[in-house]
Amino acid sequence: MEKLIVCIKGVPEPGSVKVDPETHALKRESMELILNPNDRSALEMAVRLKNDYNIELVVISMGPPNVIPLLKHAYALGVDQMVLLSDRAFAGSDTLATSYVLAETIKKLSPFSLVLMGLKSIDGETAQVPPETASLLGIPSLTNVKSLFMEDNKWIAIRETEYGEEEVEVEGPLVCSVSPTAFEYIRPPSLKRLLEVKNKETIVWQAGDLNLDSQRLGLSGSPTQVVEVIEKKIETKGIILEGEPEELVEKLIEVLKEKALIKN
Amino acid sequence: MIQYNFTEEQKILIDLIKQIGEEYIKPYALEWDEKEIYDEKPIRALADADLFGIIIPEDYGGLGWGSFEMCLAVEKLSYYCGGVSTTYAASFLGSYPILLFGNKEQKEKYLPDIAKGKKLCAFALTEPQAGSDAFAIKTTAKKEGEFYILNGMKQWITNGGIADIYIVIAVTDPSKGARGASAFIVEKNDPGFSVGKKEKKLGLRASVTTELFFNDCKIPKNRLLAREGMGFIVALRTLDFGRCGAGAQALGIAQAAMEVSLKHATSRIQFGQPIYNFQAVNHTFADMAVKIEAARALIYNVAKFIDSGAKEISGASSIAKCFATDIAMWVTERAIQMMGGFGYMRDYPVQKYFRDAKCLQIYEGTNEIQRNIIARELIKYYK
Numbered sequence: 001m002e003k004l005i006v007c008i009k010g011v012p013e014p015g016s017v018k019v020d021p022e023t024h025a026l027k028r029e030s031m032e033l034i035l036n037p038n039d040r041s042a043l044e045m046a047v048r049l050k051n052d053y054n055i056e057l058v059v060i061s062m063g064p065p066n067v068i069p070l071l072k073h074a075y076a077l078g079v080d081q082m083v084l085l086s087d088r089a090f091a092g093s094d095t096l097a098t099s100y101v102l103a104e105t106i107k108k109l110s111p112f113s114l115v116l117m118g119l120k121s122i123d124g125e126t127a128q129v130p131p132e133t134a135s136l137l138g139i140p141s142l143t144n145v146k147s148l149f150m151e152d153n154k155w156i157a158i159r160e161t162e163y164g165e166e167e168v169e170v171e172g173p174l175v176c177s178v179s180p181t182a183f184e185y186i187r188p189p190s191l192k193r194l195l196e197v198k199n200k201e202t203i204v205w206q207a208g209d210l211n212l213d214s215q216r217l218g219l220s221g222s223p224t225q226v227v228e229v230i231e232k233k234i235e236t237k238g239i240i241l242e243g244e245p246e247e248l249v250e251k252l253i254e255v256l257k258e259k260a261l262i263k264n
Numbered sequence: 265m266i267q268y269n270f271t272e273e274q275k276i277l278i279d280l281i282k283q284i285g286e287e288y289i290k291p292y293a294l295e296w297d298e299k300e301i302y303d304e305k306p307i308r309a310l311a312d313a314d315l316f317g318i319i320i321p322e323d324y325g326g327l328g329w330g331s332f333e334m335c336l337a338v339e340k341l342s343y344y345c346g347g348v349s350t351t352y353a354a355s356f357l358g359s360y361p362i363l364l365f366g367n368k369e370q371k372e373k374y375l376p377d378i379a380k381g382k383k384l385c386a387f388a389l390t391e392p393q394a395g396s397d398a399f400a401i402k403t404t405a406k407k408e409g410e411f412y413i414l415n416g417m418k419q420w421i422t423n424g425g426i427a428d429i430y431i432v433i434a435v436t437d438p439s440k441g442a443r444g445a446s447a448f449i450v451e452k453n454d455p456g457f458s459v460g461k462k463e464k465k466l467g468l469r470a471s472v473t474t475e476l477f478f479n480d481c482k483i484p485k486n487r488l489l490a491r492e493g494m495g496f497i498v499a500l501r502t503l504d505f506g507r508c509g510a511g512a513q514a515l516g517i518a519q520a521a522m523e524v525s526l527k528h529a530t531s532r533i534q535f536g537q538p539i540y541n542f543q544a545v546n547h548t549f550a551d552m553a554v555k556i557e558a559a560r561a562l563i564y565n566v567a568k569f570i571d572s573g574a575k576e577i578s579g580a581s582s583i584a585k586c587f588a589t590d591i592a593m594w595v596t597e598r599a600i601q602m603m604g605g606f607g608y609m610r611d612y613p614v615q616k617y618f619r620d621a622k623c624l625q626i627y628e629g630t631n632e633i634q635r636n637i638i639a640r641e642l643i644k645y646y647k
Contacts, residue, residue: 185305188284191314191327194276 001150002111002173003056006046007102007133008039008074010067011123023219024226025092026123033063035070038118042178044186045148046116047078053150056080058109062090062101065204072197076189083109087206089214094222095124099132101217104210106137114155115175119144127177134175141175142168146182266557268564270336277318277333278340284309285344293345296470297616302426303470306348310341311381319356319363324375330571331505335512335563342516346620347470349513351384354422354471357506357628358385361431361447361498364505365490370449374429386427387506388418388450388476389499396633398433398499399442403478405434410485412436412448414456414478422627424474425459428452431502432478433495445495449487456481467619503628504577507585508570510628511563514592514621515556521592521599521617522552528603539602548602552595559588579641586634589624596621 010033012018018027043059050057059074061067062085071082085101093101106115115134120127127143134141146165147158159166160179207217215221241251256262270278288306296303310316318334320326327333334356342349359378362370362385377383394400403416414434421430430450437444450457460475489498526549529540539545566584570577596618600607607614625631 185308187312188287188309189280189313191277191280192317194280195273 001053001055002113003058003109004046004049005106005109005112005115006039006042006057006059006074006079007115007117007129008043008059008061008070009036009118009121010034010061010063010070011036011121014122017123019229023092024229031066033066033070035073036118036121036123038120038122038178038180040118040186041180041182042116042118043074043077043079044183045145045178047187049114049148050078055113058083058112060085060102060105060109062086062093062098068202071202072200073189075197075200076193077187078190078193082200082202084202084204085206085210086204087208087217089207089212089217092219092222093217094224095126095128095132096223097217097221099129099136100221101207101210101212102129102133103136104212105205106133108205108210111173113172114148115173117175117177119177119180130175130177137173137175139173139175140170141177142170143177144179145176146179148176265553266561274333274336277336280313281315281337281340284313284315285341289341289344289348293348293470294610294613294616296345296347297467298610300464300469302351302472304426306345307351307381307384310352314379314381315352316355316381317379320359320375320379321363324371324379326375326379330567331508332564332567332571335508335567338509338512339516339519339560339563342513343520344516345470346513346517346617346624347468349516350422350468350471350623351426353506353509353513354387355385355427356509357387357502358423358427358429358431360502360505361387361489362429362449364501365447365494365498369486370489374449378429383428384423384426385429385431386421386423387499387502388421388424388430388432390419390421391417392419396630399445399496401433401435401445403432403434404438405436405446405448407436407485411482412485412488414448414450414481414483416478417460418476418478420463420473420627421476422471422473424472424476425462426472430457430476431489431498432476433499434478436492436495440493442496443493445499446492447489447495447498448483449489450478450481450483454481454483466622467616468623469619500578504581505570507581507628507634508563508567510624511559511566511584511588514588514624515560515563517617517621517624518552518556518559518588518592518595521596521614521621522549522556524612524614524617525549525599525602525607528606532603532606545602548598552598555591555595559591563588576641578637579645582629582634582637582641585628586631586638589621590631592621593618593625 012031013034016032020027046057057079058081059079060083075082117130131141142157144160145157146160149156155170155172157168241248288309317326318329322328338349338353362374389398391401405412405414432448432450433445435444436446456479458477463473529545530538532539563584566580569580599614600618606612
């Protein structure tokens, strides 16, 4: 079997989010980045497949150099090679521009049997990157996969859908996004690999290393333009009713009826 | 408060234990205690993190570290749950005999699986009539051709039923007294070996304690550790190495008790101010800090003393175990007092720390037995 590629993303630690007032994109360079929680399932599935089929595991992440600790975390879980895609030209990429960079990187890493990603990132919440990347690579894609194994040279996947589960048979290579609830147990990093990782090189590729079309990168390669970012505020208003107990009951019933909380 | 200069490797170890504690233990520890259930997930996480390999040599797939790192791991883990750390530390106690006395063949067979955490260990010495008086054991092992046949029972064995490898001390020659016992490796599926009831305990309730039965339990003769007659030497040497681990458990539990009660004392308002402002309260915390730091300095030093290759470690390891576990009992009791009614309620963890700490004064040799050892070693040292 050829290599298995996992794509992971650094997302802002919830509560530390800063937005660029000009582009409305998240300011990733200055933030404390954590591994996108949904990517943990993708990494767990990747490590289990590596152990079952003895395949080489490569992790890639696109982002500023402060995602390197996340790549190292992936190494400590069992990944063999770390690739960072980092270039100022990538800044402001929407899902299309991101998928373009990922697809070109995956081509460069070919041959491969499988690409795994988390279902969606907790910052963008689009879930578009896995199927878009597959589409750009011209290979099948499956979303929300909870289990995956090989039978007679075909992948058998079980997908979680809104109405139940679906079993799919597909010929690789393919891109899968992994269900965040695929595993009851997700392993912690290995101490031995944590001790090893400081001596391991992370491959860093810039736009030039991948022969990318600059028009398809960053803001210029992103048809999605974020027009405005609004912080959602939930306001709770209290009403103070005054009067004698009997009156209050009447008033309260009126208010509740008005809000259709009780029937007439 | 006292900062230690840990190496990069030790810092990575500590961070990893914290990650495991926060994710796999902290959210569930009170529930495991309340329902008295053993959950294998934190143990699986410790295994996947290579943490069962700390004291196993690199040649056998471990990290090749020593007592000091073992104590660090146990201390930091006990901060999250004394029950989980008991399962973990008891497995070290069961692996020491193979590590210290196993021949090459035995080490090659068992240590790699122990290092990976694929197999848990248990150390079985205690019997119904042989607790502190370990020499009173009645379990027998008779050699018959290529086999030993074991008969008898063991009591209060940590990891009974969940362990795959049991180190069992049994009498091979009753006429030789203390020199008539031998140590054996018994595997979970050996014929005639069975596990009795799970004990109901005051504390350490996330760990498993059971009886073990040997009913014409037949094991190949190559399961004998060291030589016939070496049983108590194997057992006592194992305990010499393991005792620091019990002390390290005490450190973690006492630290947690102090932190939880300190947070309460600084936020609980009575008489218009945080109760920490009252001298009766803050002096208690000062005493907690003094005792915990003293115990930590002692445990760390004794662990390093053991790692230096010292031969006479009985007295030192008894001092470490005895002092640290006694102060944990004191600290956890005071932590409840500092929290008043909150401390007594099972919604808060300090009562669990208190119950967990109690066992540390009892197992791996009661603190009275530790004082016997200290007194004995003292007179040897100053003769």
